[in-house]
Amino acid sequence: MARRNATGAPQLVAIDRLPESDGAMCQWLPASAETTLLAALQSAPDLGPGAPQHGDPIPGEREPVRIIRDTYPTYSAVAVDYNRNEVFLQDENLFGIKVFDRMTNTPPSASFSEPKRVIQGLLTKLEFNCGLYVDQNTGDIYSVANDTVDTLVIFPRDAEGNVKPARELSTPHGTFGIAVDEGRQELFLTVQHEQAVVVYHKMAKNDDPILRRLEGPKTLLAD
Numbered sequence: 001m002a003r004r005n006a007t008g009a010p011q012l013v014a015i016d017r018l019p020e021s022d023g024a025m026c027q028w029l030p031a032s033a034e035t036t037l038l039a040a041l042q043s044a045p046d047l048g049p050g051a052p053q054h055g056d057p058i059p060g061e062r063e064p065v066r067i068i069r070d071t072y073p074t075y076s077a078v079a080v081d082y083n084r085n086e087v088f089l090q091d092e093n094l095f096g097i098k099v100f101d102r103m104t105n106t107p108p109s110a111s112f113s114e115p116k117r118v119i120q121g122l123l124t125k126l127e128f129n130c131g132l133y134v135d136q137n138t139g140d141i142y143s144v145a146n147d148t149v150d151t152l153v154i155f156p157r158d159a160e161g162n163v164k165p166a167r168e169l170s171t172p173h174g175t176f177g178i179a180v181d182e183g184r185q186e187l188f189l190t191v192q193h194e195q196a197v198v199v200y201h202k203m204a205k206n207d208d209p210i211l212r213r214l215e216g217p218k219t220l221l222a223d
Helices: 037-042
Strands: 075-081 086-091 096-101 117-120 129-134 141-145 151-155 167-170 175-181 186-191 196-201 212-215
Touching: 086 129, 096 129, 129 175, 141 175
Parallel strands: 075 129
Antiparallel strands: 075 086, 086 096, 096 117, 129 141, 141 151, 151 167, 175 186, 186 196, 196 212
16 A cells, blocks of 8 residues: 655545435536526415325425415614614515614514615515615615625615615625725625625626735635
8 A cells, every 4th residue: 555645734545435325316406596586485386275285195396385484684784874864784584674763762662663664575686685885975775695696786875665776786606795995986895705805896887897806825814
């Protein structure tokens, strides 16, 4: 047997293949979905009496017998519009943005405070939204998506309901955070999976190119 030299780093020493399986397997799906996750959830059918009963044969492609959904928000980011005294909260669970008065104080007898308005719905392209920035001059709302849509969306300050973004920018997969240099009019996005920071012009849209990129082992950027 050949002698293996120590390198101080992990080394592959052997491979054991997994046994072949004749059992049922889940169907493989392509990495790029044809529809957004929100669209798929909204098109889920109502399950009625025709659902498979206990003991019935179960087909390979089948609808769920029942669906459990969490209807409470999960807040992932916050931004404040000081000029209009409003607080913006990213709702990553329900795919939306809730806007509150900055001076709202929820009384002890209430479960929660109602937002002034909500941006939410299929047209908004808000999915797994986790980064938020509000332009203090214009009131424009910048929202970053981390998982499914790979799109930065920008709404006007008074946006409400199921509305299309005023502007969109295609971004690398896995963007996570956002910061803006107003003096240089540059937009900085962190990219989780690539362990990078990408920089765009603040007014970039659609497929506009990245101005520059910060990445590599010397940066010490990590997940």
